[in-house]
Amino acid sequence: MTDTRRIDPPPPRAxxxxxxxxxxxxxxxxxxxxxxxxxxxxxxxxxxxDSWRAAQDIPGPGTAYVLTLSVLQLLAAVLxxxxxxPGGDVVPRWSPIRAGHRLPAGLVCLIALTGAVVLTAxxxxxxxxxxxxDPFAGEPGSAWSRLCAGCYLATLLxxxxxxxxxxxxxxxxxxxxxxxxxx
Numbered sequence: 001m002t003d004t005r006r007i008d009p010p011p012p013r014a015x016x017x018x019x020x021x022x023x024x025x026x027x028x029x030x031x032x033x034x035x036x037x038x039x040x041x042x043x044x045x046x047x048x049x050d051s052w053r054a055a056q057d058i059p060g061p062g063t064a065y066v067l068t069l070s071v072l073q074l075l076a077a078v079l080x081x082x083x084x085x086p087g088g089d090v091v092p093r094w095s096p097i098r099a100g101h102r103l104p105a106g107l108v109c110l111i112a113l114t115g116a117v118v119l120t121a122x123x124x125x126x127x128x129x130x131x132x133x134d135p136f137a138g139e140p141g142s143a144w145s146r147l148c149a150g151c152y153l154a155t156l157l158x159x160x161x162x163x164x165x166x167x168x169x170x171x172x173x174x175x176x177x178x179x180x181x182x183x
Contacts, residue, residue: 013172013173014086014172015084015085015168015169015171015172016168016171016172018164018168019084019164019165019167019168019169019171019172020084020085020165020168022084022161022162022164022165022168023080023081023083023084023161023162023165024081025157025161026077026080026081026157026158026161026162026165027077027078027080027081028154029077029154029155029156029157029158029161030073030074030076030077030154030155030158031074031077031154032150032151032152032154032155033070033073033151033152033154033155034070034073034074034077035070035151036147036148036151036152037066037067037069037070037073038066038067038070040053040058040066040135041058041062041063041066041067041070042063042067043058043059043063046144046147046148047136047142047143047144047145047148048135048136048144048148049135049136049139052135052136053135056135076115077158080112080161080162080165083108083112083165083166083169084165084168084169088169089102089103089105089108089169089173090102090103091103105169105170105173108169109166109169109170112162112165112166112169113163113166115162116159116162116163116166119158119159119162120159123155123156123158123159126152126155133152134148134149134152135148136148
């Protein structure tokens with residue numbers, strides 16, 4: 001008779017402290033643009049020209065867009081932080097699919113690194129098309145325009161912080177994907 005009990009692998013090693021710090025950097029780097037966009041979406045003009053807000057349909061349909069974008073950006077940043085927390089790669093118990101199961105480390109790394117590539121591309125495209133991104137393009141420089149540029153510049157730290165966090169996560173999971181079986 002064969003014993004079919006599953007023996008779980010040992011718990012993963014702790015994620016290095018530098019990876020946790022990097023994940024916090026990813027969150028903090030995302031916050032300035034999230035706040036800037038959300039405040040403009042909620043109706044504060046933050047010095048943005050009337051013509052730009054009208055072109056963006058703010059207030060109006062553009063408001064839903066900037067608020068949704070802010071929520072998605074914040075959610076993605078928080079997922080980087082969850083990645084390096086204990087149990088961060090375990091499917092939440094409330095999930096209808098594979099609740100309580102640990103996700104394969106390779107899959108988690110692939111998804112996170114794909115996100116970092118997308119973030120890098122978005123940052124590069126934003127830099128290349130800054131005149132279309134910047135609400136102050138063509139306007140004389142002001143404290144508001146410098147604050148806006150600073151908020152968006154902080155975002156450039158996000159992709160590299162995410163990659164560093166994923167490396168720390170991967171190091172903590174190295175050699176832990178083998179499930180022992182007993183006969």
